[in-house]
Amino acid sequence: EADIYQTPRYLVIGTGKKITLECSQTMGHDKMYWYQQDPGMELHLIHYSYGVNSTEKGDLSSESTVSRIRTEHFPLTLESARPSHTSQYLCASSPKSQAFNSPLHFGNGTRLTVT
Amino acid sequence: GQSLEQPSEVTAVEGAIVQINCTYQTSGFYGLSWYQQHDGGAPTFLSYNALDGLEETGRFSSFLSRSDSYGYLLLQELQMKDSASYFCAVRLTLGRLYFGRGTQLTVWP
Numbered sequence: 001e002a003d004i005y006q007t008p009r010y011l012v013i014g015t016g017k018k019i020t021l022e023c024s025q026t027m028g029h030d031k032m033y034w035y036q037q038d039p040g041m042e043l044h045l046i047h048y049s050y051g052v053n054s055t056e057k058g059d060l061s062s063e064s065t066v067s068r069i070r071t072e073h074f075p076l077t078l079e080s081a082r083p084s085h086t087s088q089y090l091c092a093s094s095p096k097s098q099a100f101n102s103p104l105h106f107g108n109g110t111r112l113t114v115t
Numbered sequence: 116g117q118s119l120e121q122p123s124e125v126t127a128v129e130g131a132i133v134q135i136n137c138t139y140q141t142s143g144f145y146g147l148s149w150y151q152q153h154d155g156g157a158p159t160f161l162s163y164n165a166l167d168g169l170e171e172t173g174r175f176s177s178f179l180s181r182s183d184s185y186g187y188l189l190l191q192e193l194q195m196k197d198s199a200s201y202f203c204a205v206r207l208t209l210g211r212l213y214f215g216r217g218t219q220l221t222v223w224p
Contacts, residue, residue, distance in 0.1 A: 043214040
C-alpha cells in the first residue's frame with residue numbers, strides 16, 4: 001500500500017517541453033525530498049522541503065524547480081526539458097521528528113526520457 | 116564533501132550469509148542508514164545506526180564503527196527475494212541523506 005504517490009510512472013517527451021512531475025503523500029509528513037537516480041547509480045538529492053513554503057536546493061545542481069504550497073504536495077517542474085534530464089526521479093518524505101533515525105519513505109519514481 | 120565506498124556487486128547462494136561493507140568520509144555525520152531497492156522499485160528502509168555497535172532486525176543486521184568511519188550490512192539465511200541493490204547512506208545535518216552507489220546482490224538457488 002503506497003502512502004506516497006508519483007505520477008506519471010513513465011514519461012517520454014520531446015526537447016524543449018515543460019513538464020511537471022507530481023508527488024503527493026498522505027502521511028502528513030513535513031519533510032519531502034526529490035532524488036535523481038541514473039541506472040545502477042546512487043541517488044542524488046536535488047531538492048528538499050521542511051514544510052509549506054520552504055524549499056532548498058540539494059547536493060546536485062539541477063535545472064528543475066519545486067514548490068510546496070500544501071503539506072501533502074511537492075511537484076517538480078522542468079521549464080525546458082533536455083536529453084540530459086533523462087533519468088529516474090524519486091520523491092520521498094519523512095516526519096518532522098526529533099529522532100534522527102526517521103526513515104525516508106520513497107515513491108515508485110518517474111522514469112523520464114527526453115528525446 | 117562526502118564520499119561513500121561500497122562494493123558494486125556481491126553474489127551468494129540461498130541460505131548463505133553475506134556482508135556488504137561501507138566506508139565513508141563526511142562532515143556533520145549523524146548516522147548510517149541502509150536501504151534496499153529491487154529493480155524498478157522504490158528504495159525501502161532497512162536499518163539505521165547512530166551509535167557504534169550492532170543493530171539486529173530479523174535476518175538483517177547492521178554495524179557501525181564511528182572511529183573507523185565504517186559500517187556493514189549483514190544478511191543471513193539468504194533468500195532469492197533478497198536479490199536487490201543495497202545502498203548505504205550517511206545522515207547529514209537537517210536530516211538529509213547522502214547515498215552510496217549501491218551494491219547489487221544476486222542470490223543464486
